[in-house]
Amino acid sequence: MSERTELILEGDYLYHKFTPDFGIGSIGDSNLAPAGRNQFFGTPWQYAKSQQTTGTATIKHQLNDNWTINGTLSYQNYNRDYFSTERIQWSGAEDKYGDWKRPLGRTYTEEDYYLAQAFVNGKFKTGNLDHTLLAGIDADQITTIGKAFQIAGGTSYDVINLFNPSKYTRRTDMPNTWDTAKTKAPVVRFGAYVQDLIQLGEKWNLLAGIRWSYQDAKGIDTMRYNMINKNDTAFTGVSRTDKAFSPRVGLVYKPIPTTAIFASYSNSFTINSGSDLDGNPVKPSIVDQFELGIKNDLLNNKLSINVTAYRIINHNLAQMAPYLKNGDPNNNSLIKDLTGETTSDGVEVDIAAHPVQGMNIIAGYSYNNMRYTKTDSAGSNFVEGQRLVNSPAHTANASLFYTFSAKSLKGLRLGATAVYIGDRVAGWNNTFANRKAGIDRRIPIKGYTTLDLTAGYSWKNFSLLAKVTNLFNELNYIVHENYSVNPIAPRQFLATLAYRF
Template sequence: MLAADTAKSDDPDEPVVKLEEEVVTGESQGQASDGYRYKSNDVGVFKDVPLSETPLSTQVISGELIENSGAHNPTDALKKLATVAPLMSSGGYSSMHRVMIRGFNASDQNDLRNGLVDRSFTLPPMEDIDRIEVLNGVSGFLYGFSAIGGAVNYVTKSPSNTFLGALSTGVYGGGLFYGHADLGGPIIKDKLTYRFNVYAEDGETYIDGAEQDRQLVSGSLAYQMNDRIRLNLDFYHQELDNTGLQTYFNIADIGYQVPDADFFDATKQYGESWTFNEASKTVVDFGIHADIAENLAFRGAFRIGEMDRKYSFVGAVLTDASGNYTKTMVSSAGNDESTTAAYALMDANLNTAGIEHQLTFGYTHIGFEFERGTNYVDSLGSSSINSISCYDSTGQAVGYDRRMKSQTHNLILGDRIVFSPAFSLMAGINYSQLDVKYYGLYDTDPNKDSHVTQDAFIPMIGVVYKPIPTVSVYASYMQAVENGGIASAGAANAYEAMDPYVSDQYEAGVKATVWGRLDLGATVFRIEKTNQYLDSSDNVYKQDGLQVHQGFEFTATGRLTDSLTVISGWTPMSAEVKEANDAATEGQTPVNVAEDQARLYLEYRLPTFLGQAHQLTVVAGANYYGKRPVTIPNTYYLPSVTTYDAGLRYQYKDKVTVNLNVANLTDESYWSYYRDGSDGITGGDGLLLGDPRTISFSVKYMF
């Protein structure tokens, strides 16, 4: 993304942050030396807003933290945030990234990359990421028809006007060895600059007989035509090939009881070594930033993307709680998708009678078209967790039988009004139009329209009051509109598309900076959303009643002392279904929604022991997941669990960094989540074991 020149801060202890320098160097915010803090950031269509003056709950994970913690997938990268819960596994058959925020799906195939929606069938690469911006909760005004839970924006590393180079190598995930080169600098000084990342990994995962192969090529060019116009070209291509996939444990045949995870071993191959997942993706972006006048600028971008995916996995259908199961093979014919995204926005900074306006207006677009085929499903035979039986593949799905085409158009008008250093207001309206067409098996219900169109005005308003420069109090209201879900292949009403729906969010909070180095946040929220679920009593996917989620978020990021860094959070929440026609769902907590969750990440820099050139840092972390229901009514739950992490980091000057990280230090056995969707197995895919103890080790050399 292209940034304006400066961002203001009312904190006298905080320096003015020049975001133009951040775009060029990528080093002005989010550094370990400053506790991985960010003072300002983009908030949707609004550019360069001080985070203390944003009437929304936002968090930023820096690229340096991603690297230092040994994260190579989004789940590990977002692990530090207590507001985010994973819904997919990097080792699963889908190779997709889904998370829950505030108990709702967030960025469900609608992650953002540099502010443009980036639907994906493959995990977003972490190796070219400068930071991850997370908006907690409803984002309708900012992005139109979108996921209710929140928005996750992956901001890539930017071209540099000075030469930089880094070579990294290491191992993670059980035995995945990798190499990574990150290069940047001027091609023509002050005129044409670049950033280039190339990455490759190959080896074994922590599951017996499982292997993974991934390659990434990513690049960015920035061309300064003159003092007013800058052009950007960004691209990436990623190939992912997994074999010996992780196995879900379906619990429909045992009445949705949740067996004790201690009886299972996450390193065992409960499925088959021949299972696979192949995914590839190519994305190209074009961008322009033009300073039309002193206080008027235009920014535009256009993205095209192509991706495909094919997989074959084995699900374990438990026949009793002791670990006996039948193996069910599921083979995908493939998923192909083309995507487009664009924005054309004008930014105007105005001053009327001493009141400052940061005005943004324009157009944004999201489009995609995909085709896929019916899965091939076959029962292979019986097995047991204590005596695993192996079977050959019996077939492969072929051909496409359904297609979906979606277009979203947004006309946006937003204004951030600064009345005084103590009082500001953020408000806007998004006129959003959704046009969706269903073909093939998606269009088999005569009672459902195969061409769905809907438009809506989506408002947002928020106020911020700063009683003192380092404390902000805010309140906001935002609506959201989301396209209805589609019943999965295993549902009785397979492929039926639900109607779009409107949700409401009310939020209030306090943000404070303590000692000039520690950022604190406390937020209360309430979201009301149409309830969608797969009814276990009749296996029908339906809309019924409202989901009402309300809770509290506490976050802390920064340095407690000059040597001790903390990133922590706690999110207790009450979630229930209300106004449901089915009495069995009334007052129940939706599937997979935790009653609370918490994170704690600490870094302690030891006193210098070999001179100023050497630095040693000790790392520790704890991750708590509250209990989560797997059924409605709430008869059975995933039990709560706490895992612990530890690590060491050694740095020599600014040249060499060595990281050693251990995740799940005590090798806790636990269920990471329950997937109630279905790729052909009646009753859903089932339970997935959490990662066992894993070690990551890396060496980085800067030159």
């Protein structure tokens, strides 16, 4: 027996199409209440509490007209406490169409992040060549703490029916939970880099640089709590050390003063927080990026048009693991899979215009084709050639702002911003096993456009800003790399009155 579920967005309604294949036919579409406007899938007590604290100190010292030294120290703490129902799951009963279980998820994560960096930049000459040098070092440490929980009565909360909400009495009580394990994952990173921008005459500039990175992911400390006999156990996982040189090079050609053609290549060594399914530190991601573009300043700098084509290859994309090692759904974003190589090919167009005094126009368009290009053909791995979920092919934006200079309207500023997000896919990418079984875990989502209007006025020490977002009350959805589908914010009116002393 196989099954397929589709989430179809149409107008103000959320449709579920559930097709169990029993060899005796199937059921069709059923209309639920407007999406995002009730708590059909959730509970009145669920919560997701997040808190972030940040502190930064910087220092800058001018050695002379050509050289400066800069330094930064910063600290950030982030924690998230989460307890809620998760994405619904088929109940497994062949004779109960539309019956789905509501599972529960409980997580707690905390991160402490320390950063220190120092760099020097300056200008000098060698012969006829002008150099702009940047060199520095940086170090950071991130410690991630996670907790695992046991939920009284298990993770299955209750059963609901998608087609007949009144069939079952939905639970509303909040189950008790208690800690079963605590993990601590410290990662230390150090880097040193040097970069030189060399002016090769009037029309050519060369950028060359290299970075050396060192990452030490300590073995994850785990404490497991036994609530029955109080026999707690502690162990430390395997440590991992990675080192890499990351080069970058770019070339700029200016055939005329208002036009620049550029090409660049860069390689980056990206750390990944969290652990894999075995509790070991996640390997870093190595990313290659190629760019080719042209920049034009026209009409005496009143119009700027930039076009860039790029290719980005991530040789080890890390994503939240959909399932734990025992097969249970994973609700912890710090447990990750290295899903294989991905390639993004795209084009970006940026336009900025100042046609008249006080008017600013900014517009942009982006095309991106992000798909899996190398994966192991094992059943649990993703299918090569498939576009990644939550990666629209087309996006665009445009904004227009005008500041009045006439004496009678001085201080008044009006603006409008439009944003377009194209068709994309929610859910999970399909694995080879899914494809073999004829199961499609992806959820197609249509594109949408929103329009925001703003008006501001300043007079002496007073300023008033009014804004309406999503003017036409567009109903669409924000999707993530799982079955999370949340409605975008509806039409909102905001006003801010400020006084400057």
